[in-house]
Amino acid sequence: MKKSFCTIILAIIFQALYAESKPTVVCTASMISDMAKNIIGDKAEIKLIVPIGGDPHMYEPTPTDAELVNHADLILKNGMTFEGWLNKLIENSGTKADVVQVTKGINAISSLVYENAKDPHAWMDVGNAIIYAENIAEAAKKLMPESSEYLDENLKKYKAELQETDAYILKRIQEIPESRRVLITSHDAFQYYGEKYGIELVSTMGTSTDADVQTSDINMVYKKIRETGIPAIFVESTVNPKLIKQIAKDLNVVIGGKLYADSIGEKGSPGDTYIKMMKSNTDKIVEALSKEVVAEKIDGTGDMKMVYGLLGIIVFLGALFLFIRKKNS
Numbered sequence: 001m002k003k004s005f006c007t008i009i010l011a012i013i014f015q016a017l018y019a020e021s022k023p024t025v026v027c028t029a030s031m032i033s034d035m036a037k038n039i040i041g042d043k044a045e046i047k048l049i050v051p052i053g054g055d056p057h058m059y060e061p062t063p064t065d066a067e068l069v070n071h072a073d074l075i076l077k078n079g080m081t082f083e084g085w086l087n088k089l090i091e092n093s094g095t096k097a098d099v100v101q102v103t104k105g106i107n108a109i110s111s112l113v114y115e116n117a118k119d120p121h122a123w124m125d126v127g128n129a130i131i132y133a134e135n136i137a138e139a140a141k142k143l144m145p146e147s148s149e150y151l152d153e154n155l156k157k158y159k160a161e162l163q164e165t166d167a168y169i170l171k172r173i174q175e176i177p178e179s180r181r182v183l184i185t186s187h188d189a190f191q192y193y194g195e196k197y198g199i200e201l202v203s204t205m206g207t208s209t210d211a212d213v214q215t216s217d218i219n220m221v222y223k224k225i226r227e228t229g230i231p232a233i234f235v236e237s238t239v240n241p242k243l244i245k246q247i248a249k250d251l252n253v254v255i256g257g258k259l260y261a262d263s264i265g266e267k268g269s270p271g272d273t274y275i276k277m278m279k280s281n282t283d284k285i286v287e288a289l290s291k292e293v294v295a296e297k298i299d300g301t302g303d304m305k306m307v308y309g310l311l312g313i314i315v316f317l318g319a320l321f322l323f324i325r326k327k328n329s
């Protein structure tokens with residue numbers, strides 16, 4: 001009895017020492033930290049800077065973040081203008097950790113907003129996520145060469161899951177009638193998604209959430225909805241939905257749901273991992289855009305029916321009036 005008690009105490013001390021010796025991997029965004037967890041497992045402490053649900057374009061680092069970055073052994077970032085605040089944070093923290101851009105080697109799409117800049121939302125193509133995963137594994141192996149075999153094994157498993165997810169999305173998008181494969185959201189987070197999975201993108205904003213809303217963009221959105229008769233538009237989890245709600249109200253289309261864009265979902269939500277986020281978005285898009293068009297008003301035929309109806313009533317009442325007057329005279 002006494003012996004087993006001692007063994008437990010020793011085990012706890014051992015575990016505490018082991019935990020202390022684990023390296024710290026700091027990730028800027030939740031998609032990256034989720035991928036890192038899949039590959040690194042419990043071989044390192046994986047920490048996140050921008051909290052789940054936060055907007056990495058607009059993030060303002062805190063003193064705690066500087067502390068976190070200071071203690072990091074490896075920093076994983078998306079890059080391509082996504083984390084505009086990161087260089088200053090790294091500089092101020094005095095960290096000596098390696099900073100690895102996990103989008104290294106990706107075939108990047110040009111930004112629609114900023115000249116000579118790349119669109120940062122590369123994770124929206126699951127094919128790119130495989131490159132993210134490979135970059136994460138490579139950086140982790142450099143940090144902990146003793147765990148190389150374990151990391152390779154996890155990478156292999158995770159890549160298979162990503163491939164399955166990629167195929168799932170490709171297949172599901174085909175279920176939407178072709179003319180309705182149009183995705184309208186509040187910022188251009190879905191350019192990579194659209195290009196990969198064959199859905200046209202129309203956004204009310206640029207690729208960054210802080211871009212000014214252009215009247216020409218809004219006009220384009222109204223025109224597109226009228227032309228295609230698409231039944232739904234979407235809001236995003238990290239962007240203010242005000243404008244999209246107004247458009248939906250004006251044109252009598254429904255809001256097809258909240259899509260995860262620049263963050264995975266809260267724990268317990270349908271998108272609480274990167275893979276679940278991509279599948280959940282796809283399910284919402286397919287379901288909303290496949291529905292029969294309910295809003296007749298979109299193409300104006302609803303309005304015209306009402307006008308003809310009123311005209312009919314006026315003619316009928318006029319005839320009735322003339323008839324009564326003739327009968328009475």
Ligand SMILES: [Zn+2]
Nearest residue numbers: 189207209262
């Ligand atoms: Zn974004």
